[in-house]
Amino acid sequence: MTGKIYLNFDLEEFDIPCEYGQPLDEEKQFEVSSEGLKYLLDLLQKKGLIATFFITASFALKKPSLTETLLKLGHEIASHGLDHSPSGKEEDLFLSKKILEELCSTQVLGYRSPRFRPVDCPSLVASGYIYNSSINPTWLPGRYNYLHYPRKIFFEQGIIQIPISTTPIIRFPLCWLTFKNIPLRIFKILSWVTLKEKGYLNVFFHPWEFAEIKSYAMPKAAKSIDGKTLLKRLEDYISWLQSFETSFARLSDVVHPENSPKIK
Template sequence: MILLSFDIEEFDLPRENGVEYSLREGMEVSVEGTNLILDVLKENDVRATFFCTGNFAMNAPDVMRRIMDEGHEVACHGVDHFEPHETDFELSKQMIEDVCGIEAVGYRQPRMFPVIESEIKKAGYWYNSSLNPAFIPGRYMNLSTPRTWFMKDGVMQIPSSVTPILRFPLFWLSLHNLPEKLYHMLVRRVLKKDGYFVTYFHPWEFYELKEHPEFKASFVIKRNSGSAMVKRLDNLVKMLKKEGHEFMTYKEFVELKKGI
């Protein structure tokens, strides 16, 4: 089982690097990237889960409609990606549901920051996918948390996949920088061990970041961005499909594991 997901947010990387960048500019980058992602998924006939900020949904209703029309799940990713708050759980859900006309049952906190599961449950979510169970200096220190899905305070926790034992992360940055054959090999190892694979990407990774030095993006982020990342995503999906793996949304995964 493949749980492929995308954090659909307003592009705020320049702001993280001290560069003034407006919401309008950030939306232009992310809308372009999201449509490129959707093109790859449509070509390969696979479905994914899109964790969307309230800002993105309110400013790109046509893209949200395309996501749903093409059979993908819409989940919540806070309100403002640059300034996330623990109190965004309910507002994020309300904004997504108002724009999309659906019930949003999943949540992922911007930048995979910690959340309070009891508050997640109170807001009406079935699952939380805000955990990268790896050690990444300056970002995550989660070596003592479970690698695979578990229940906490009545909410299913769906961590991003990491390799067994060493817990090497297999999220977006790994596909940018590892040789593709090595990345694919590590994905197969996780599938053999866990029976499923969870990963996530962002729309701005599919934008030609190398052409914009003013963003002050680091080399590891710019590497294989844009058209190169489109190709890498396409290659990954094709490899997984060829090997007979089923793609499903996070909601479907929860329903399967809980027998809903």
């Protein structure tokens, strides 16, 4: 089976405990994300993979050496907003892109909104983005309902929309939360079905998941597997994907028709 794998990561401050009554100072939030990122980068380098990192401008400014390492390893830098607060204001869209481009000396083509909050296409175009990956075309109670969106890559008001991968019919999301909460063999089967149907997978995680996070106040489902145990599971999944005739790519490759699935 052939296909493309778009592996990507939301590189942000570890602020999820703050949502559940455990305030963390800024230094600790960046420390947890940085710890997980280092483990993750070792794995990606070991497997010879490139990926896309949606980075908050706040993380890039706080950890410039890690951001530089991402670039040196060939990974794509895309925007995840100024910080992890879901404002989505047009000036924030522009400013986060400007900060990342100046800091990294590279063009930033993509955007993902914090917590998948809705983002306006004309605002993205006005801010200079080419693609958006802020749609998880499923229903997550209490967060969002994007069941009305297409599951495949599509073009909308001047922006290439690259939704997170979901399965046919039931739209089961293939992402970090389901990856750690269902048996890996089932996740593989669902990935195989979706990859065969679409010709690609767009799957995302967070670097902070690969740190030790079980002691923090957050939903059990978000920390059911963490650290090196989760890293080993991801390595198993990657090795399984590599056993097929698949190639791993950055999301920016979708912009180039010769390197991407056909846009419907």
